[in-house]
Amino acid sequence: MLNCKAPEIKQCLFAVNILVTLAKHSVTKKSEILADTIDEDDLFENMKSLRFHLRDLSEFKEFCSSFSRFGLSKNEAKVYIYLAKFGDQKAHNISRSLSLHRTETYKILRRLEEKGLAVRLLEKPIKFAAVPVDKALTTLIQEKKERVMRLEGEKQKILESWSVFSVPTRESEFCDEFIQVLKGRNQIHIKVNEIIENAKDEVLIAASDETLLQMFYSGALDSLSEKSSKIEIRLLTDSSVRSSYIVKKLRLSEDKFFCVNFKGIPSFVISQDHLLLFLNNEGSNGKNGKRALWTNQKDIIKVLKTSFFTLSSYKKPLKIIT
DSSP states (O other): OOOOOHHHHHHHHHHHHHHHHHHTSOHHHHHHHHHHHOOHHHHHHHHHHHHHHHHSHHHHHHHHHHHHTTTOOHHHHHHHHHHHHHOSEEHHHHHHHTTOOHHHHHHHHHHHHHTTSEEEEOSSSOEEEEOOHHHHHHHHHHHHHHHHHHHHHHHHHHHHHHTTTOOOOOGGGGTSOOEEEEESHHHHHHHHHHHHHHOSSEEEEEOOHHHHHHHHHHTTTTTHHHHTTTSEEEEEEOSSHHHHHHHHHHTOOGGGEEEOOOTTOOOEEEOSSOEEEESSTTOSSOTTTOEEEEEOOHHHHHHHHHHHHHHHTTOBOOOOOO
8 A cells, every 4th residue: 555645645546537537538528628627737747746656655755764864854855856856846836746835845945945955947937946966965965064163163162161160080980991872873973983083903893784874974984094004994894785885985905894794783883992882783763763882891892802803704805896
């Protein structure tokens, strides 16, 4: 059964009923029916919506989910992908096809314009068009990077004035063993980056292609290539096109990465004194439902290191796509 909202089903059935009615009449009668029922533009939009819902619904949802990871809301992703798929559109066509209120549709289109993801075509009636997908993704990534730079600036300001309010802390407080559960993909990826940045001897990363992809696009692995010339880096991941693509982007030498079968194996990142263990490796809880265990507990780190090198014994080279 199609997972469509009632307005979407009604719209699709409307287009089907028109076709069934037309099939029963002569050419002359068909023209009269069309004239009385709907104009040609509206019929085209209904038929396009019908094809969209029946043929592309699952793919559409998957793309919406992907774009949401880049900071778009669910409805912003819907509108952008609809424009990118079907070309320039009037606002009311978008509203009707996606079952969005017209006022909300205009607000979304305005936000997409402000983000540099859509443009307004100066026609009558006014239409909207999406910028190319590769340019849109680049724009979203750049926006995230600029936000990080602003936060770095704010961090420096806070640290400069923090001494006025800070309380002296015993150094030993940070030497005790601890275990902390991190919640949310952002917090986890920040910790991954911190472990890599602070590593002095080695970094061991065991990650499925999905987890590796998320870490890569979050920027958590940005310093990995530079670090690989200073410390020991080892990466175990799936043998997949995604893993191959990411490893190529990381510019790691071939002796630093290998592939294993990750089915049933949790992902983790280890330095000489810290461990980050992903608790729900491929869960479907969304970015805020992700959890990871961060610890400096020596016995746990030792066990996971042993597991890493045991997995390495079953390794095989990862074929890099060119």
